[in-house]
Every structure is written in C-alpha cells, then in structure tokens.
Amino acid sequence: MSGPRVGDKAPDFTLPAQDGRTVSLHEFAGTKNVVLYFYPKDFTMGCTQETKAFGESYEGLLEMGAEVIGISSDSAESHNGFAKECGARFPLLADAGGKVRAEYGAKSMGLIPDRVTFVIDKKGVVRHKFSSQLKPRQHIAEAIEALKAIRD
Numbered sequence: 044m045s046g047p048r049v050g051d052k053a054p055d056f057t058l059p060a061q062d063g064r065t066v067s068l069h070e071f072a073g074t075k076n077v078v079l080y081f082y083p084k085d086f087t088m089g090c091t092q093e094t095k096a097f098g099e100s101y102e103g104l105l106e107m108g109a110e111v112i113g114i115s116s117d118s119a120e121s122h123n124g125f126a127k128e129c130g131a132r133f134p135l136l137a138d139a140g141g142k143v144r145a146e147y148g149a150k151s152m153g154l155i156p157d158r159v160t161f162v163i164d165k166k167g168v169v170r171h172k173f174s175s176q177l178k179p180r181q182h183i184a185e186a187i188e189a190l191k192a193i194r195d
C-alpha cells in the first residue's frame with residue numbers, strides 16, 4: 044500500500060501515547076491541523092535530532108494552529124523516556140506491529156522503517172507529504188512551509 048497522497052483523506056487511528064492516554068486523529072478534526080511524523084526508532088541519532096527539532100519548534104507550530112504527533116513502533120514506555128530526553132511535549136504514539144505506519148505507506152523498504160511527515164488540515168485532508176531518511180531536521184522546515192500555505 045502506498046498510503047494517502049496529497050489531497051486524500053488521512054486514515055484515522057487511535058494509539059497509546061507516552062503519557063498513558065490514547066490519541067486519535069479525529070480528535071483534531073475541525074480544530075487543528077496535524078503534523079504527523081513517522082520515525083524509525085526511539086533513541087537513535089536521526090530520530091533524536093528530528094524529535095528535538097520538532098520539540099524546539101513546537102510552540103511556533105501550536106501558534107500556527109497545528110498539533111504535532113510522532114509515531115514509531117516502540118512501546119509507550121520507551122516513548123516516555125524518549126520524549127523526556129528530547130523535550131517533546133507532544134504525543135509520541137506506539138504503533139505496535141506497524142499497522143498505522145503501513146496504512147500511511149511509511150513502511151520499510153529495507154531494514155529501517157521510513158521517515159515520513161504528513162501535514163493534515165482541519166478537514167482531515169493530507170496537504171503535504173515529505174519523506175527523507177537522511178535529512179531528519181528538514182521535516183520541520185517542510186511542515187512549517189506547508190502550514191503557511193494552508194493559512195494563505
């Protein structure tokens with residue numbers, strides 16, 4: 044499955060977060076845009092850089108009317124420590140088995156799962172998709188530009 048393309052409705056999901064609550068995409072319908080990023084693994088170099096960068100940009104993204112959600116196959120317990128290490132005040136969701144990752148087409152072609160970011164508008168429509176395994180910090184820049192385009 045290739046996952047949603049720009050202009051498609053984003054698949055809904057409900058997954059456990061690092062703080063014990065569950066988070067669903069539909070919770071944000073009509074109220075917030077969502078920056079949804081899939082990352083390979085907690086506590087790895089690229090994923091730490093990416094999550095710290097989203098954490099550093101979080102206030103600005105909130106001001107732009109967006110919520111940030113990170114997803115990997117690591118456990119909610121692992122995400123709890125990772126969120127603390129990275130200063131992530133947004134939900135990191137545990138996708139055990141990679142079902143949501145597969146629905147979004149962010150699955151692995153090799154040994155390492157894809158690093159993909161989606162910007163989803165308040166109507167639940169994918170407005171931007173960016174994939175780059177080797178440029179983790181570029182995901183934030185891409186998300187900010189997409190959110191600016193939604194506002195304009």
